[in-house]
Amino acid sequence: MADDGMLLNFSIPETGILNKPKFKGGSWRDRLSAKKAAGHWHAKASGRLNGEESVPKVSRNANHTALGERTKAPSPSHDFEPQAKRARHTGEFKPASKPTDDPNFRPHTDSDVSNRPGDKPKGGRQIISSLFSYNPESTTQVISKEEPTDDAPVEPSNAPLSSELDTFTSLGLSPSVAAHLLNKMEIKAPTAIQKAAVSQLLKEDSDAFIQAETGSGKTLAYLLPIVQRLIELSANMKKRKVDEAVQRNSGLFAIVLAPTRELSKQIATVLEKLLGCAHWLVAGTVIGGEKKKSEKARLRKGLNILVATPGRLADHLEHTQALDVSNVRWLVLDEGDRLMELGFEEEIQKIVGNLNNRMRAKKDASSQIPGLPEKRTTILCSATMKMDVERLGQISLKDAVHISKDPKDKDAEMDGEDEDHAFQAPAQLKQSFAVVAPKLRLVSLISFLKRAFARKGSVMKVIVFISCADSVDFHFDIFTNDLVESSEETKDEPTTEAATQDSSNQKKPKGSKGAIAQADPTKLTVTHATSSILSPKTHTVTAYRLHGSLPQSLRTSTLAHFTKNKEPAVLFATDVASRGLDLPNVDLVVEFDPAFAREDHLHRIGRTARAGRDGRACIFLQPGCEEGYVSILKSDRKDGEVGVHIARQDAPEILKKGLVTSGVVGKDRNEYMEKATDLQLQIERWILASPARLESARRAYQSHVRAYATHGAAERVYFDIKQLHLGHLAKAFGLRERPSGMKVPGLRTGAGRESVRRGAGTGAKAAGGNAAEVREVDPSEEAAKMRKAVRAREKFMRHAGMADEFNLG
Numbered sequence: 181m182a183d184d185g186m187l188l189n190f191s192i193p194e195t196g197i198l199n200k201p202k203f204k205g206g207s208w209r210d211r212l213s214a215k216k217a218a219g220h221w222h223a224k225a226s227g228r229l230n231g232e233e234s235v236p237k238v239s240r241n242a243n244h245t246a247l248g249e250r251t252k253a254p255s256p257s258h259d260f261e262p263q264a265k266r267a268r269h270t271g272e273f274k275p276a277s278k279p280t281d282d283p284n285f286r287p288h289t290d291s292d293v294s295n296r297p298g299d300k301p302k303g304g305r306q307i308i309s310s311l312f313s314y315n316p317e318s319t320t321q322v323i324s325k326e327e328p329t330d331d332a333p334v335e336p337s338n339a340p341l342s343s344e345l346d347t348f349t350s351l352g353l354s355p356s357v358a359a360h361l362l363n364k365m366e367i368k369a370p371t372a373i374q375k376a377a378v379s380q381l382l383k384e385d386s387d388a389f390i391q392a393e394t395g396s397g398k399t400l401a402y403l404l405p406i407v408q409r410l411i412e413l414s415a416n417m418k419k420r421k422v423d424e425a426v427q428r429n430s431g432l433f434a435i436v437l438a439p440t441r442e443l444s445k446q447i448a449t450v451l452e453k454l455l456g457c458a459h460w461l462v463a464g465t466v467i468g469g470e471k472k473k474s475e476k477a478r479l480r481k482g483l484n485i486l487v488a489t490p491g492r493l494a495d496h497l498e499h500t501q502a503l504d505v506s507n508v509r510w511l512v513l514d515e516g517d518r519l520m521e522l523g524f525e526e527e528i529q530k531i532v533g534n535l536n537n538r539m540r541a542k543k544d545a546s547s548q549i550p551g552l553p554e555k556r557t558t559i560l561c562s563a564t565m566k567m568d569v570e571r572l573g574q575i576s577l578k579d580a581v582h583i584s585k586d587p588k589d590k591d592a593e594m595d596g597e598d599e600d601h602a603f604q605a606p607a608q609l610k611q612s613f614a615v616v617a618p619k620l621r622l623v624s625l626i627s628f629l630k631r632a633f634a635r636k637g638s639v640m641k642v643i644v645f646i647s648c649a650d651s652v653d654f655h656f657d658i659f660t661n662d663l664v665e666s667s668e669e670t671k672d673e674p675t676t677e678a679a680t681q682d683s684s685n686q687k688k689p690k691g692s693k694g695a696i697a698q699a700d701p702t703k704l705t706v707t708h709a710t711s712s713i714l715s716p717k718t719h720t721v722t723a724y725r726l727h728g729s730l731p732q733s734l735r736t737s738t739l740a741h742f743t744k745n746k747e748p749a750v751l752f753a754t755d756v757a758s759r760g761l762d763l764p765n766v767d768l769v770v771e772f773d774p775a776f777a778r779e780d781h782l783h784r785i786g787r788t789a790r791a792g793r794d795g796r797a798c799i800f801l802q803p804g805c806e807e808g809y810v811s812i813l814k815s816d817r818k819d820g821e822v823g824v825h826i827a828r829q830d831a832p833e834i835l836k837k838g839l840v841t842s843g844v845v846g847k848d849r850n851e852y853m854e855k856a857t858d859l860q861l862q863i864e865r866w867i868l869a870s871p872a873r874l875e876s877a878r879r880a881y882q883s884h885v886r887a888y889a890t891h892g893a894a895e896r897v898y899f900d901i902k903q904l905h906l907g908h909l910a911k912a913f914g915l916r917e918r919p920s921g922m923k924v925p926g927l928r929t930g931a932g933r934e935s936v937r938r939g940a941g942t943g944a945k946a947a948g949g950n951a952a953e954v955r956e957v958d959p960s961e962e963a964a965k966m967r968k969a970v971r972a973r974e975k976f977m978r979h980a981g982m983a984d985e986f987n988l989g
């Protein structure tokens with residue numbers, strides 16, 4: 181891990197810890213040796229402050245240094261020993277040639293801040309480094325202003341078709357359904373995937389694999405033909421006078437399986453709206469999160485279409501006698517790749533086997549409903565045609581037709597060409613990337629969002645994707661608390677350690693109202709609050725949080741609130757919000773932490789630019805190897821690298837635009853630096869003022885590092901944990917501690933560390949400690965690496981409560 185620059189970066193208060201400490205207790209010998217040691221380090225550190233350079237033995241890794249230090253008997257001077265060490269300048273991490281990009285800038289030192297009440301050293305080990313010194317340099321060229329921008333209008337790729345010939349009736353839907361779509365759902369014309377899927381599924385009873393980009397209307401693409409066929413079945417029954425029409429107790433004809441409860445609910449809502457044109461058809465859900473008894477009662481009453489999560493359906497098939505699936509003729513597996521990723525293979529196998537058996541038994545009993553198709557049609561929807569989706573296809577599909585909006589995509593896919601890259605971002609989606617050094621991440625995010633919400637109406641809804649639940653909570657708290665008020669309120673607390681955990685007496689932030697309460701890291705029940713930091717004078721911005729550790733009911737109500745909110749709002753979320761969710765008016769997606777894999781990234785940015793609407797997405801990348809990820813962003817577009825312009829922003833530009841009121845840099849070229857530094861110090865003080873906040877920041881930081889280590893094998897070249905600057909990154913969580921003191925995940929100590937080292941046979945490298953250490957012992961074989969990454973990710977997801985976000989009822 182590149183820790184080198186961090187060691188140069190520590191600034192030392194002129195008062196306080198450099199004053200010779202008094203020694204009490206122990207024998208006189210102990211006191212004498214402690215005093216000598218302190219004197220030695222005091223002289224060393226003071227020398228450095230006076231311009232003397234001391235270059236002791238270099239450690240490549242701060243954690244390594246720290247591990248070594250920990251084995252020594254603690255001395256009073258121990259706290260600032262690492263400051264005397266110098267960084268080695270390696271090719272991987274280059275400290276900036278100047279401490280700042282502005283020659284006139286005087287970075288804030290401790291003397292600037294040590295007189296502030298919240299800055300009292302609490303618990304000893306504090307590092308207050310300047311935001312703008314020793315940041316790594318960008319490795320890619322900054323695109324000059326003259327280069328073409330992507331402002332030219334682009335034809336949306338997922339919009340409804342505009343030709344007068346492309347109508348729902350021309351696809352075979354009845355006029356009443358088409359009229360209902362137009363009048364009640366404001367849907368005038370089909371999208372390209374709806375055109376392809378509806379005509380195919382109405383024409384033939386063959387299985388189908390539907391693949392299309394995000395926001396292209398896949399839900400209606402499979403629901404419309406099913407509902408149309410059931411309307412026809414009903415008409416047929418009426419004609420034959422078998423029954424009045426199809427009723428809720430006529431039988432269960434279709435099942436839609438989705439990987440998450442949120443998605444299932446969303447599909448059920450669309451279905452409910454659609455069934456307004458065939459009110460005698462009844463749909464329902466079994467997705468867990470409520471008592472099985474009520475689900476059973478619903479099944480007993482009878483449903484014609486069921487939306488379910490695989491775990492819960494498999495359970496009911498085993499234990500609920502009232503659930504008769506012998507008439508099921510349509511089975512939809514939505515988000516097939518996600519169903520497999522979440523390990524539903526076994527459940528799906530059970531469900532398919534059960535449906536086959538019951539259908540066969542019913543055929544033998546010759547009690548068929550007239551007009552009901554002979555065979556069952558299974559429809560698999562997936563963004564990608566990866567190995568695991570192929571496996572799902574083997575389990576569930578027979579002679580499937582591949583439906584995609586563009587026949588060329590289909591051919592490429594069938595030929596096995598570049599199968600992952602067949603999944604692309606909507607053409608009209610404007611993408612950009614922000615190159616931001618780790619220390620500047622938090623202030624840059626605040627600044628970026630402030631700018632986005634500055635003008636009322638310019639941006640209504642934003643989703644910020646963050647890698648893990650702890651980090652979502654941390655950022656939600658930062659954005660929903662009045663940092664100045666809260667930190668000053670608690671300034672008289674004796675020390676961080678001595679303060680109590682109770683933060684319930686915190687004041688409400690300015691502008692918070694009604695049910696919107698102030699966020700409190702200890703209270704997960706609060707999932708939305710006014711963001712005073714983002715709210716300009718003219719309007720209020722509400723911040724939301726969403727992740728898998730929140731109770732289901734809270735997740736549902738949070739999403740509903742965010743959806744209904746007509747005012748500007750920002751949602752901080754894990755990938756729980758990345759798949760399939762159709763949240764209206766999201767005009768900006770920020771990937772603050774890059775996704776674990778390209779597909780996840782495409783699903784995330786696909787929350788905007790839906791159904792032909794405009795949308796913007798910005799990803800935060802750190803200078804260095806992460807910048808290589810831009811090539812992946814370019815592959816999001818059909819035309820690939822050629823001619824694709826992905827706009828770039830750099831931290832100074834973001835900070836100027838967001839923090840300097842006018843957005844224009846006038847006489848004072850350093851204004852943005854000072855504002856950013858003040859903001860950072862405010863955050864640090866606010867965190868230090870409460871043990872609960874400090875704990876939350878540490879947890880967020882540690883989970884973030886853990887999550888970072890689980891990037892997919894294909895992308896580890898960009899997101900290499902060994903290159904991650906742990907010390908600088910800690911600053912983005914408002915922490916003033918050394919990473920080694922925080923027990924960074926993967927940092928093994930004692931026997932554990934030794935055994936890993938021996939096993940690795942990599943000696944000194946493995947001794948570098950931290951998460952990278954685990955990686956040193958990876959077998960070189962790529963497949964083994966991938967399995968390991970998958971396991972690590974699963975473990976992480978369990979740890980972060982993310983597995984829980986997927987129904988599994």
Ligand SMILES: Nc1ncnc2c1ncn2[C@@H]1O[C@H](COP(=O)(O)OP(=O)(O)OP(=O)(O)O)[C@@H](O)[C@H]1O
Binds near residue numbers: 395759
């Ligand atoms: N023909 C249409 N005309 C206009 N809007 C439509 C049309 N079909 C669907 N929509 C709207 O487009 C949005 C996206 O639809 P849907 O959620 O089905 O997309 P999707 O392809 O499943 O996306 P994802 O891959 O992200 O799950 C919804 O708000 C839906 O109401």
